[in-house]
Amino acid sequence: MAASSYTASNLLAQVQGQTMYVPPLDSLYSHWIQGVNPLVEEIRPLVEELLVRYVPQKADLSHARASAYCLFAATWYPDCDLSRLQFVVIYAIFLFFWDDNMDREEGSSDQELTYDINLGTQYRSEAKAYVNWHLGFEAKGCPEPDYRNPQLEMFGMAAKILRGMADKDTLTRFRDEVFFFILGLSFPKALLDSQEMLDCWTEVNKNIIFENDLLSFKKEVADGATTTLIPVLMNEHCISMNEAVALSVAGLAECCKRFDMAAAALRKRAMEFDTNVQNGVGRLIRCFETMQSGCYNWSKKTDRYGVGPYRKEDGSLQFQL
Template sequence: MNPTTPITSPAVTHTTTPDCEPSQFILPDLLNDCKFPLRKNPHRHAASRASEKWLTEVGELAEPEFRGYRDMDAAAFVSLIYPDADACRLQLCVESVNFAFIMDDLMESGGVDARKAHEWCIPVLRDPINFEAEHRPARMCKSFSNRFRETAGPGCRERYIRGKELYFAAVAKQLEDRAKGNTYDLESYIIQRRGIVGMQPYFALIEFATGIDLPDEVVSHPAYEGLDCAATDHVAWVNDILSYNKEQASGGAPWENLVAVLMHVQGLDLQSAMDYAGQMCKDALQRFESNCAILPSWGEEVDRQVAIYIEGLQQWMIGSLHWHFDSVRYVGNDGGAVKRDRIVKLLPKMPL
């Protein structure tokens, strides 16, 4: 993805934050704005059973930690974003996503330092056979990596590993900023968020899931980079919009969510910030389509692979969007009503 992609400000009315706190807000019309067809992988349930076994045997998760990740149901998520993967590849994609959630939670809680996680995981990904994985996260990474390398193309493997390196670096930077009390303007937040959302490894898994391996001349083309960047932004902004309620209730850092940043930096009230963020999602979709339109031709076979990859990005955007509404991790047990009415009641703030 290209971090220098122009950032435009949507035309949303600036409203001063009111003195009284609102009790609810209305979500942007995210589902109607994103019109890609939603498809589901038929191997979901088999992947879910295999994932639960992997979490207990390799991840060594016990109750209640195991229940939390089981209820999150990464297999349901992955079946939406990689609908064409065969059963074996789908299982590996589920393991990669489960591992990402576990590592994210560990780094967020301070259980694992981001730089230490880099030291454990990147050597395992590069040489899973010879690396001795002593720590649980490294063993989980090794379990995935051994099988991933058997069928992933060399370009796909390198993009996955490089994406993980960039993600760990972005997390370390965020934690350092948090410790120092650093804040962001909108542009710097957007750049920082593109790293933290960590999409590059999971876009590489589109290639893995569909059995393709894009050549370097495609991956380095500005229009391809623009596609990745637009899809990354859409996934990130959707996540920020739909996780805002949970984060504001738990006292999350105000500079680590787009809606909160818009309220602080742009002087918007909550509803105006939601509307602004929704327009940013629409802008990302428009950028995606614009970059699709200017992709050159690389010949019949490469163009076939590029078309598969583009459809994979579309599945990521629409699948991730639906999963956020369906996941208890973000909307609790009210996902159906929120999906239908778009009305979100603010959760009470947890005591410090």
């Protein structure tokens, strides 16, 4: 089939009913820092309160609970204190809901956003104004902007925690690098803007995309989504689903290797600065590792993707779409 002839409907028809095989991936992450924040149980009541308040339909609430947001936050940041972990989980739920609203997923407060460009633009504009106001970037005395989506209020809750701990410079940096607040780190601009830092960030983001699109594919097919990595590769290279899976796994493995190289280069670059910066870079790299390994461990366990029951003894996955 020519790449240009792919449509959402015929691609879904091609993969539905097929058996998908994902080889063991644990070894890719085994040499990186992993863990679960021991404060994970402390944030469960907060998460339940948020879900009950902001997910209007019972069926959607059930799906939201299955997403294991507590585990998500606790595996990404296994070492942060309770206030920062609360911030992480509120902010994470806000981001999940933001994305799900655009994709008509669980908890969507506006079902037409996916199909109406004007509504989507308004949604983004209102969110941007709300975020800026709650971070304190609007003129003093300016009233809170109007908004239709009540789920934005979760960002207001997260921002309140952030503003109680962070100065103006940190709030400004938050818009680009939120985890510096979580770690309590500060770096010279020359290091923040360095190629070594950019390379680390690039591989972290690519790693999360690779593994998430692999392990969420069963859910995406059930939802009728065709814009994730596997369908894109099938379309681009005119290959089968499992050939696309193999290509994705190979890409993930290369990404892990490139991250290790980028992390080594960042440590070397840090030697140009004092010991505080060098120690901070060590903590930062450990955080990069837990972000990647945490996302993987959450993805394979959460009921949001539902692949846990299909995990074999060797760590591989095999399931029918």
